Amino acid sequence: MSDKWFEIRDLHVQLESGKEILKGLNLTINAGEIHAIMGPNGSGKSTLAYTLMGHPNYKVTQGEAFFKGQNVLEMEADTRSRLGLFLAFQYPVAIPGVTVANFLRTALNSRIKAEAAAANGGMLPSNTKGMPIPVFRKTLREAMAVLKVDDSFAGRYLNDGFSGGEKKRAEILQMAMLKPDLAVLDETDSGLDIDALRVVSEGVMTLHEKNPNMGVLVITHYQRLLNYIKPQFVHVLIDGRIVESGGPELALELENRGYDWLREPEGGILVRVW
Numbered sequence: 301m302s303d304k305w306f307e308i309r310d311l312h313v314q315l316e317s318g319k320e321i322l323k324g325l326n327l328t329i330n331a332g333e334i335h336a337i338m339g340p341n342g343s344g345k346s347t348l349a350y351t352l353m354g355h356p357n358y359k360v361t362q363g364e365a366f367f368k369g370q371n372v373l374e375m376e377a378d379t380r381s382r383l384g385l386f387l388a389f390q391y392p393v394a395i396p397g398v399t400v401a402n403f404l405r406t407a408l409n410s411r412i413k414a415e416a417a418a419a420n421g422g423m424l425p426s427n428t429k430g431m432p433i434p435v436f437r438k439t440l441r442e443a444m445a446v447l448k449v450d451d452s453f454a455g456r457y458l459n460d461g462f463s464g465g466e467k468k469r470a471e472i473l474q475m476a477m478l479k480p481d482l483a484v485l486d487e488t489d490s491g492l493d494i495d496a497l498r499v500v501s502e503g504v505m506t507l508h509e510k511n512p513n514m515g516v517l518v519i520t521h522y523q524r525l526l527n528y529i530k531p532q533f534v535h536v537l538i539d540g541r542i543v544e545s546g547g548p549e550l551a552l553e554l555e556n557r558g559y560d561w562l563r564e565p566e567g568g569i570l571v572r573v574w
């Protein structure tokens with residue numbers, strides 16, 4: 301058990317090959333806080349996001365991730381989402397033939413069905429209906445207004461020919477519709493232009509203003525994203541562990557000094573080279 305709002309404790313995760321990627325990761329987030337995780341390529345950032353999502357390729361060998369007192373690592377993915385966890389991804393997939401609106405409606409309805417099933421001892425009642433279309437349209441229009449997205453966007457095919465900024469807009473729109481309590485955003489900045497960075501950042505900050513209790517965990521490489529998303533806490537992930545935590549100034553320091561000063565020498569303990 302954990303009395304923290306969100307707490308990852310001693311998380312160890314390995315790939316199917318048996319290679320261990322996360323090697324005892326600890327992280328606590330309180331409601332309303334914005335945290336950033338930074339770290340070099342291959343340090344395990346996306347592995348953390350996939351593990352929180354429940355991706356089958358990532359095997360938890362030790363540790364827990366408590367959200368509102370429950371270990372989410374033992375839950376099905378839709379139960380995690382029903383609990384208010386939202387995970388957005390580094391490489392959103394294109395789904396030709398499915399419009400943004402249809403995709404969002406499916407996402408919302410699967411949440412509604414999961415909630416109905418949970419209230420009925422795990423069995424989906426046969427009379428469960430999705431959100432009525434007029435209510436869905438209204439919800440979508442409101443979310444699009446908050447995020448200043450053009451109306452025509454909802455009718456486009458998801459990620460099919462989308463620019464980086466448009467992919468991000470669809471992702472943030474999904475977040476606005478699902479109204480999560482904790483959003484985990486895995487943002488590789490490579491390939492994201494200034495527009496896309498701005499979409500993510502402004503969207504996240506707007507949704508956070510609307511719901512100041514929403515926690516945010518943003519995973520990123522570059523300090524520049526954090527010029528827009530203002531985290532109160534910055535953590536550095538190297539080789540499967542959080543090796544340093546601090547305030548926003550830590551991100552600036554990383555920009556200036558890189559990661560080498562935080563790396564653990566072979567077989568030794570962490571020594572900082574000042």
Ligand SMILES: Nc1ncnc2c1ncn2[C@@H]1O[C@H](COP(=O)(O)OP(=O)(O)OP(=O)(O)O)[C@@H](O)[C@H]1O
Nearest residue numbers: 315321339340341342343344345346347348357488
């Ligand atoms: N499905 C997979 N199959 C094989 N190797 C994997 C898989 N997922 C992750 N890895 C390996 O695990 C390590 C950590 O990868 P991960 O994607 O978590 O890093 P990352 O910190 O997100 O890196 P980046 O900054 O490049 O996004 C890497 O060595 C990667 O090659």
Ligand SMILES: [Mg+2]
Nearest residue numbers: 345346390488
């Ligand atoms: Mg990654």
